[in-house]
Each structure stands twice: as structure tokens, then as C-alpha cells.
Amino acid sequence: MSDMTDTSGPVLAADGTPLKRSLAKALRRQKLRALMLIAPLLLFILVSFILPIGDMLYRSVENKIVVNTLPRSVEALSGWDADSGELPDEAVFAAMAADLKEAYEARAHTRVGSRLNYEYPGISSVFRKSGRSAGRFDLESGGPWKDVLIDLDDGWADQGVWRTIQTYSPPVTSGYFLNAVDMRVGPDGAEMRPEAERIYMNLLVRTLWMSLLITFSCIVLAYPVAWLLANLPTRQANLLMILVLLPFWTSLLVRTSAWKILLQQQGVINDILVWVGLVDDNARLIIINNQFGTIVAMTHILLPFMILPMYSVMQTIPPSYLRAAKSLGATEWTAFWRVYFPQTIPGIGAGSILVFILAIGYYITPALVGGTKGTFISNQIAFHISTSLNWGLASALGAILLAVVLVLYWAYDKIVGIDNVKLG
Amino acid sequence: MAKLPPYATTGQRIWHYTFLVICGLIFFFLIAPIAVVIPLSFNSQNFFTFTKEMLSLDPDGYSLKHYRDFFSNPDWQNAMWNSIKIAPVATVISVSLGTLAAIGLSQPHVPARRAIMAILISPMIVPLIISAAGMYFFYSKINLAGTYWGVVLAHAALGIPFVIITVTATLVGFDRSLTRAAANMGADPVTTFFRVQMPLILPGVISGALFAFITSFDEVVVVIFVGSAKQQTLPWQMFTGLREQISPTILAVATILVAVSIVLLTIVELLRRRSERLRGMSPG
Numbered sequence: 102m103s104d105m106t107d108t109s110g111p112v113l114a115a116d117g118t119p120l121k122r123s124l125a126k127a128l129r130r131q132k133l134r135a136l137m138l139i140a141p142l143l144l145f146i147l148v149s150f151i152l153p154i155g156d157m158l159y160r161s162v163e164n165k166i167v168v169n170t171l172p173r174s175v176e177a178l179s180g181w182d183a184d185s186g187e188l189p190d191e192a193v194f195a196a197m198a199a200d201l202k203e204a205y206e207a208r209a210h211t212r213v214g215s216r217l218n219y220e221y222p223g224i225s226s227v228f229r230k231s232g233r234s235a236g237r238f239d240l241e242s243g244g245p246w247k248d249v250l251i252d253l254d255d256g257w258a259d260q261g262v263w264r265t266i267q268t269y270s271p272p273v274t275s276g277y278f279l280n281a282v283d284m285r286v287g288p289d290g291a292e293m294r295p296e297a298e299r300i301y302m303n304l305l306v307r308t309l310w311m312s313l314l315i316t317f318s319c320i321v322l323a324y325p326v327a328w329l330l331a332n333l334p335t336r337q338a339n340l341l342m343i344l345v346l347l348p349f350w351t352s353l354l355v356r357t358s359a360w361k362i363l364l365q366q367q368g369v370i371n372d373i374l375v376w377v378g379l380v381d382d383n384a385r386l387i388i389i390n391n392q393f394g395t396i397v398a399m400t401h402i403l404l405p406f407m408i409l410p411m412y413s414v415m416q417t418i419p420p421s422y423l424r425a426a427k428s429l430g431a432t433e434w435t436a437f438w439r440v441y442f443p444q445t446i447p448g449i450g451a452g453s454i455l456v457f458i459l460a461i462g463y464y465i466t467p468a469l470v471g472g473t474k475g476t477f478i479s480n481q482i483a484f485h486i487s488t489s490l491n492w493g494l495a496s497a498l499g500a501i502l503l504a505v506v507l508v509l510y511w512a513y514d515k516i517v518g519i520d521n522v523k524l525g
Numbered sequence: 526m527a528k529l530p531p532y533a534t535t536g537q538r539i540w541h542y543t544f545l546v547i548c549g550l551i552f553f554f555l556i557a558p559i560a561v562v563i564p565l566s567f568n569s570q571n572f573f574t575f576t577k578e579m580l581s582l583d584p585d586g587y588s589l590k591h592y593r594d595f596f597s598n599p600d601w602q603n604a605m606w607n608s609i610k611i612a613p614v615a616t617v618i619s620v621s622l623g624t625l626a627a628i629g630l631s632q633p634h635v636p637a638r639r640a641i642m643a644i645l646i647s648p649m650i651v652p653l654i655i656s657a658a659g660m661y662f663f664y665s666k667i668n669l670a671g672t673y674w675g676v677v678l679a680h681a682a683l684g685i686p687f688v689i690i691t692v693t694a695t696l697v698g699f700d701r702s703l704t705r706a707a708a709n710m711g712a713d714p715v716t717t718f719f720r721v722q723m724p725l726i727l728p729g730v731i732s733g734a735l736f737a738f739i740t741s742f743d744e745v746v747v748v749i750f751v752g753s754a755k756q757q758t759l760p761w762q763m764f765t766g767l768r769e770q771i772s773p774t775i776l777a778v779a780t781i782l783v784a785v786s787i788v789l790l791t792i793v794e795l796l797r798r799r800s801e802r803l804r805g806m807s808p809g
Contacts, residue, residue: 134632139626150656348556401555404554
């Protein structure tokens, strides 16, 4: 003891280094080891997943194609005042002729044409037509280019064409995002598109609304089942649990095809209804390829995701609370509504957010049983990737959907915690 | 109230049985669509509904012809083999990397644990269509789109969150003094891992693996975009089948897939009970 008080220096570890430093070193080594174990996976996810998502987000604002394909015209156009009411001067037309010739040789004129066509319908044919002749342009003596180009396609006399090229010349654009929320760049900045061209906001609202309906029907259907499972003896509950887990484990495609077969006009449900006599054979119900089909099939598919979290919350509520409430004079309803129900809200919340997050991103089921009225925003994203090839717009729609999901995910993390996600 | 007390009033009795009927209907809703597919797949006609012969239990109404079609049709066979080739490889990648990372994450001091966890779980949260879009754009850039390895990588990434979640859940109950004891007796970290830690967390690893396997085996959105016709898997073939010319062979495939999921579900349940039992026994 007296030795300790005599040495006024720091406490030493066995090897003579100060204990504090030695502990810090050990802690550092521990942290490093943990990170070394995580690093391979983190790297894998970053390359195979996070980078692709980042690439998609970048694509939603990227617009290098115009300035790369038409560098001279973009530069020449920068001096043109779009509100002057006059066409650009000869220098701009000459620059465009040179750009077109080069673009034609690189076979890039149709691509820039279809890019600009998203913003100004009709422009792609202007580029396609003039591109074909541009290969024969003699840049030294072919002018005056203003007359030559307008002669080739009178689209070049349209100020809107030039305005569009000028507006979309910067390498970064908000055009895709504006398009994704039914807006466009007009003469006075961003403006709403005409009523008839508004698709995406309606679609987004429809997606959110139908997801809400699905979530709500899941709550209604899951609550009694979860309650029953939580209050039955373990053996019986485990048996009934199989009925919940089997659909959970069954392939999504199997469940969707089952619904497709059940809901058809010549399908099992209609057959039964006709047989019972509720529906006339000539007036079979149309319950597929519309919103109803999507909602029924998706409620079925997502129901286990609601039952499982509700069940795990209800399991922890002691049944004595209900008995206590009743012995204090509460009616059945009061005891349930004032005592039991408030304790199950965390389970409802967890299940609802989970179901909602899953629902708004669904693609397969709406595509198969939704027809045209029951599709989601995901289907529009898929359409723009594989059919219309407007990848920028697909990315912008994806970015908006991703933002919605991330906000919900953040809420889920606050309420439930990602560490508490349980499976099976 | 799962059981009626002897003093229940008539009103309570009525409500009790109504409630049971409601629950029964909901269970019926859950299971009936899957159950209906199974008898329909033995239909001897090319119909998607019960024929008169089937309803009168006439043996002529039933046949294995859709199964024969599945096993002889080159399209379906090709799809089946693609699924069998892709899913296990993706599973091996997600399980090996995922288990290592889960062990790392359950160490007592991990810097930025929440952020890392969020990144690793993200493939499960991001809607599949967005993952598919991003992967398609990016993999096309690095020439992975339309290749076998592109699909495997994508599926491995999608399976990882499930491995992380199940394995970290098992590690919560893991008694750390066991590894220390092993090290104390002279085992190096690798031996400790394979001889002490791995056998104990194996149930969690296997159920994680099954989740990863079923994720890849059932996955259709990402494979449609990232893969090419050469990687057409079983779910993809079903998707095209349902979209274009719907053939009753789909019912046979669906029945086979239901059987596969019953097997997987049984294994997972058995493992879960075993690990609960083990954890109940281990001290601390």
C-alpha cells in the first residue's frame, strides 16, 4: 500500500506500460478485429448493392448526353436569348450542322433525339431526319446552314426546339424529377403539366392509397388471429402457427398464381358463386385485373407479416390485466378497449409499417393481377426500364419511392429497432 | 378467454363461438388459395377449375400429365436447372460472408455499429424494383448484366440481411466465456471458431442459410432485369407463363414449390426449437 502512494506515476500493466494506454491498445485491437470480420461483407454489399443504388440516384439527375453530343451548339446557344422571339443566328445553325455530322458518324443523333423528346415531344424526328442527311454535309461550303437545316426539317424553325436544347444543355438536370411529379420546365421556370398529361402523381397517390387499404385490411384480419394464437395453449398455438407460416414460406409466385386462378372469370370463386346461385352464369364477377384483385391478393400475401409481430407483442401481455379490469367492474368491451388494446399498439405499429413498406414496393403481384387500374408505381418504373427505355425517369421515380421507404424505415427503426426484427 | 369459463353468460358464449368462426374463416383465407392449387394440379383436363369428374372423385378426372409436362418440357427443365445452379451458390456467398460479419457485429466494441447494421440490412428494406433497377444499370456498366455471376451476386446481396438477422439473434444467447475457455486451453482463433463457436450457433446459421436460399430461389424481379434468357429461373418462367399463355403446368410447378417450402419450414421450425432448448440449458 505504501509503495503505491510513494510512486506518484500512473498505474502500470504487467509489461511496464501505463495501464491506461495498454487498455486503450487492447480496445483498439478489439475494435479492429471486429471491423476486420465485418469488412469483407461490407465491401461486398457496397459493391454489389449500395453502388448500384447510388448509380441509379446519379442517373436520375445526369444529363451529359446533350453537351457531349452537341458541344458546339450548346456553346453557341449560350448567347441566345430564348425570350427574344427570334431564331438563333447563323453561327448556332452552323455549330448544329457540325455537331449533327459528327453525331451521325458516331450514330449518336437518335439517342440525343430521344433524350430531348422526353421533354419536347416531336423533337426526336427532327434529329432523326436531319441526321440522315448530315452525313453528307460539306462543312466548308455547304451553308448558309440556317436555310439548309430548316429546309431539311422545319422543326429547326421552331423556337421550342432550340429552347429545349438550351434548357437541357447543362450536365445535371432536374428534368426527370420534375417529370416524375408531373411538372416541366416552362418559359417561366417549373410549371405543372397540363391536366391530361399528369400520370405519376396520380399513380403515386394510388400506390400509397392502395398500400394503406392493404395495411388496414391486414390489421383487421390479423388482430383476431394473433389474439387467438397468443391465448391458446402452446401446443395448439404451434399447430395453428403452421397455417400462418406455410403461406409465409410459400413462393410469392405460387401465391400469386393461386389468386390468378381463383379470381378468373372461369375460376373457382366464380364457379362456386354461380353454383350457389348468388351470381348468374352470364354475369360472372370481374374480380381480377382491377384494384380489387390486387388488394385481395396482396392482403393474403402480406398477412403473415402483420400476424407475426402482433403475436409476439400479444404474447407478452399478462392475461391477468384483463381479469383485473373485469373484476373492477369493466364490461368486456371497456376491458378490451381501455386495457388490452392500448398494450397491443406497438405490435400494430410494427406490423403496419412493415406491411406498408413491403406493399408500396410491390411489382410482381400488381403486374399479374392488377390489370391497368390496379398497378403500382413499381410497374411504371419497370415499364420505363424495359419498354420506353427512359432510364432517367425510371431512376427519378425510383428515387422518390426510395425516399418514401427510407422515411418509413427510419420510423420503424425508431419504434421497433432494426435489431428487433424477427424472422419465423 | 381462449377457453370459456363455466359461468359465462349466453351472450359471452355466442360471442366466443362467433369469434372462433371468424378466426376459422381467416385461417381458411390464409391457407385455401395454396390448398386449392394442389388438387387442381392433378386435373386431367387443361382447365383451371374443378371438373365434374374431379368433384365426383372419378379417377379419370385426375392425372399426372401436368407433372409429366414439367419434367419433359425443355423450357421448364432449363428453368429448374438454372434455379438449382443459382440459389445454392448465392446462399454459400451470403452465409459465409454474413456469418463472419454477424460474429464481428456481436463483439462488444464495434465502431459505428448502427450505421453498419443499417447498410447490411438495406437490401431487405429497399423495394426490389429499385434494387433491380440500380443493379441492372450498374451491372450493365461493368459487363455483369446477363451473366450467371451477375445474378448470383445480386441474389447473394439480397440474402445477406436474413443471414445477419438470424445469426446475430443466435449470438445474443452465446456464452462468451466458452471462447475464452477454449483460448485459455491453447486453441487458436480458427480452431475455437470451428470447434466451439460454430457448432453452437449452427442452428442460426442453417436457418439463415434457408432464408437466403428461399430468397434467391423465389426471387423474380431482380433476375428478370439483371439476368438474360440464359439465366431464366423457375419463378421467372412462371411469371412469363402467367403473363402470356397460362398453361396448367404452372399448377404442377406450384405444387412442387409448396412441397419444397413445407420441407424448408419443417427444418427451420425444428432448428428453432432445438436452439431454444439449447439456450435454455446453457448457463447465463
